[in-house]
Amino acid sequence: MISQKYVVLDIEGTVCAISFVKDILFPYFLEALPSKLNHHFSSCPPPDLQPYIDAFPPTVRTSYDCLYAYIRDLTIADKKVSELKALQGYVWRKGYETGELQAPLFPDVYKAFDVWTGASSFEEGKRNVYIYSSGSVDAQILLFAHTEQGDLTGGIQGYFDTVSAGLKTDAASYIKIAEQIGNDVDPSEILFLSDNVKEITAAKEAGWEAYIVERPGNAPLSEEDRTAHEVIQNFESLI
Ligand SMILES: CSCCC(=O)C(=O)COP(=O)(O)O
Ligand SMILES: [Mg+2]
Numbered sequence: 654m655i656s657q658k659y660v661v662l663d664i665e666g667t668v669c670a671i672s673f674v675k676d677i678l679f680p681y682f683l684e685a686l687p688s689k690l691n692h693h694f695s696s697c698p699p700p701d702l703q704p705y706i707d708a709f710p711p712t713v714r715t716s717y718d719c720l721y722a723y724i725r726d727l728t729i730a731d732k733k734v735s736e737l738k739a740l741q742g743y744v745w746r747k748g749y750e751t752g753e754l755q756a757p758l759f760p761d762v763y764k765a766f767d768v769w770t771g772a773s774s775f776e777e778g779k780r781n782v783y784i785y786s787s788g789s790v791d792a793q794i795l796l797f798a799h800t801e802q803g804d805l806t807g808g809i810q811g812y813f814d815t816v817s818a819g820l821k822t823d824a825a826s827y828i829k830i831a832e833q834i835g836n837d838v839d840p841s842e843i844l845f846l847s848d849n850v851k852e853i854t855a856a857k858e859a860g861w862e863a864y865i866v867e868r869p870g871n872a873p874l875s876e877e878d879r880t881a882h883e884v885i886q887n888f889e890s891l892i
Contacts, residue, residue: 654778655891657844657862659834660769661813663821664786664793666848667866668762678745679728681754685744686724690717705743708736733787735816742792749799756800759868763802765888770808778892785813785830785845787821810834822851827859846885850878857882 665674692699693706694717706714713723727737748754772779784793790812797805811833818833819826831840840860847853847863848871856863864883867874874884885891 655780655844657780657842658775659781659783659838659843660891661783661785661830661843661845661856661861663845663847663849663852663866664784664788664796666868666871667846668758669756669796670759670868671848671870673757675731677754678741679731681748682741682744683725683728685747686721689744690721690724702743705736705740708739733815733821735789735814738787738789738792738814739816742789742795745792745795749795754799756796758800758802758805759887761887761889763800763805765892766805766808768892770805781810781834782808783811783813783830783834784809785818785821785826787815790814790817821847821849822855824855824858827856827861831859831861844891846888848872850874850882853882 662668665671689702693702706720709720709723713719724737724740727734728741745754766782768778769780769782784797786793788796793812793814794806797809813826813830813833815821815826818830827840827845831838831843834843841862843861845853845856845861845863846866847856848866848868850865853863853865864885865874865878867884867886878884
């Protein structure tokens with residue numbers, strides 16, 4: 654069982670496989686995109702879509718072709734830019750709400766959630782769970798509300814993204830999150846779990862405890878990474 658009171662979780666490569674994002678979420682987004690952009694460039698554009706489109710640079714918003722190519726290229730390159738992440742969340746909503754999209758979390762994640770959010774005391778394993786992902790907060794909530802084992806959002810205390818907290822590779826972002834979790838929270842009481850070594854390094858710079866999560870399909874770790882950081886393959890040892 655971990656000694657920290659607060660657990661902050663990355664999403665892609667940590668609670669779900671990278672393949673869910675690359676092979677399911679991104680293709681869904683790219684397939685739905687033409688219809689969304691056609692609506693936007695129609696004579697009667699949907700007002701709720703407007704702010705998402707307005708977030709892209711004016712130079713690429715000049716035509717359907719230009720905007721489509723720009724967004725497609727960002728998606729294929731897996732750019733973690735906030736305007737793309739916000740639009741992806743907007744587009745995924747329908748997929749989750751119709752049941753076409755469902756997030757397959759790793760089995761040990763459900764088990765850890767049961768303990769962390771279901772136990773009645775710290776001694777029995779209760780922990781405060783937060784999410785910090787490059788995906789927008791809206792997209793994070795959708796994902797946890799539609800997992801293969803149901804809605805987990807009731808057990809999550811808060812969500813952070815690059816808009817609310819900053820880049821995941823900057824120590825300053827982790828300092829900001831710690832302040833949001835609680836003014837009286839010592840950074841060493843927070844455990845961050847991520848597949849990304851740069852994120853782990855940044856969290857540690859901010860005084861957090863942080864472990865690399867090594868899941869099937871993640872980027873390979875070097876011997877140096879394994880020496881410098883604690884590496885776990887699942888959440889079993891944390892509960
Ligand atoms: C919750 S949104 C889906 C995943 C996503 O778009 C993403 O960029 C995930 O990045 P992470 O920081 O969770 O590795
Ligand atoms: Mg990740």
